[in-house]
Amino acid sequence: MTVGFIGLGAMGAPMAERVVKAGFRTFTTFHKRREAADALAALGATVVDSPAEVARLADAIITILPADAELEEVTLGKGSLAEGFSPGKILIDMTTATASTLLEIEGALAPRGVRILDAPVSGGTTGAAAGTLTIMAGGDSALLEECRPLLESMGRVIHVGGVGQGKVVKIVNQMMAAVHLLAIGEAFALGIRSGADPHTLYSVIKESSGYSKMMDLRLPGFLLEGSFKPGFKLDLMKKDVNLALASARGQNVPLLLTSVAGSVFSAASAAGKGSDDFSAAAAFLAGLAGVEIA
Numbered sequence: 001m002t003v004g005f006i007g008l009g010a011m012g013a014p015m016a017e018r019v020v021k022a023g024f025r026t027f028t029t030f031h032k033r034r035e036a037a038d039a040l041a042a043l044g045a046t047v048v049d050s051p052a053e054v055a056r057l058a059d060a061i062i063t064i065l066p067a068d069a070e071l072e073e074v075t076l077g078k079g080s081l082a083e084g085f086s087p088g089k090i091l092i093d094m095t096t097a098t099a100s101t102l103l104e105i106e107g108a109l110a111p112r113g114v115r116i117l118d119a120p121v122s123g124g125t126t127g128a129a130a131g132t133l134t135i136m137a138g139g140d141s142a143l144l145e146e147c148r149p150l151l152e153s154m155g156r157v158i159h160v161g162g163v164g165q166g167k168v169v170k171i172v173n174q175m176m177a178a179v180h181l182l183a184i185g186e187a188f189a190l191g192i193r194s195g196a197d198p199h200t201l202y203s204v205i206k207e208s209s210g211y212s213k214m215m216d217l218r219l220p221g222f223l224l225e226g227s228f229k230p231g232f233k234l235d236l237m238k239k240d241v242n243l244a245l246a247s248a249r250g251q252n253v254p255l256l257l258t259s260v261a262g263s264v265f266s267a268a269s270a271a272g273k274g275s276d277d278f279s280a281a282a283a284f285l286a287g288l289a290g291v292e293i294a
């Protein structure tokens with residue numbers, strides 16, 4: 001199987017590197033900046049001029065783009081994958097986007113014989129580099145088996161249902177991650193203001209009922225050090241929370257905690273923190289109380 005890889009960002013670049021190093025012949029292209037594509041070429045990938053060209057050359061094309069708009073542009077827009085696809089080709093979309101957008105894309109491409117796998121990921125840039133991502137796969141079982149060796153070069157695959165269900169599971173994860181992160185910011189603000197040491201709070205709560213994995217993911221290296229180099233950009237988490245809110249409106253599900261989380265991420269973004277790691281939102285929330293977690 002030959003592979004196309006589009007979206008060489010914080011996640012895509014290390015994921016594509018694993019694919020190339022696993023021995024898959026890989027084609028890529030670039031958007032605005034060439035550096036990431038050139039770095040992949042140095043490992044053996046071939047850089048071509050457009051997504052359409054990638055779709056002509058590769059059997060299975062992976063996309064991992066910021067969100068719905070970019071995914072639509074790359075799959076269906078001018079010079080897009082759609083222009084290069086022929087029957088039997090595979091689109092594996094790993095973007096955190098909405099199920100409805102992916103289903104629309106499937107509606108446009110499936111009648112032309114393109115097969116679609118939904119495969120968003122969790123595990124961050126560290127998991128991307130180590131090949132330990134959790135891959136939430138939605139789609140046909142036989143197609144998933146065909147793609148399994150490729151996907152397993154990037155992480156552990158869990159089949160969660162049909163096309164779109166990967167997106168659903170990923171958005172639920174993001175809602176929980178966002179709320180857990182902000183809970184740390186708010187609770188630590190009170191603890192620190194009341195005299196507790198943040199390292200003590202971490203080590204005790206790690207063994208107690210208030211623990212969440214988010215503490216391990218975003219206290220050391222980020223909140224405890226006051227260092228917010230992404231990682232996962234705050235504006236991308238804001239986007240994920242908004243995807244959850246939009247999908248909940250369509251389904252008539254009230255999201256009280258997620259609504260507040262969305263407002264905090266919007267306020268932190270408006271305060272200039274959109275390109276920082278998303279953990280900056282917890283520091284921003286603690287900052288409303290005049291407390292520094294670091």
Ligand code: NAD
Nearest residue numbers: 007008009010011012031065066070095096124125231232
């Ligand atoms: P990023 O902004 O670092 O990378 C996005 C990449 O897409 C960039 O290289 C950009 O050049 C490229 N791109 C944008 N528009 C394009 C277009 N029209 N054509 C071709 N390329 C285009 O984002 P990221 O952190 O790598 O995240 C990518 C996706 O993965 C997002 O949906 C995000 O929510 C999700 N995600 C991120 C993390 C994380 O920790 N960073 C973890 C899990 C999931």
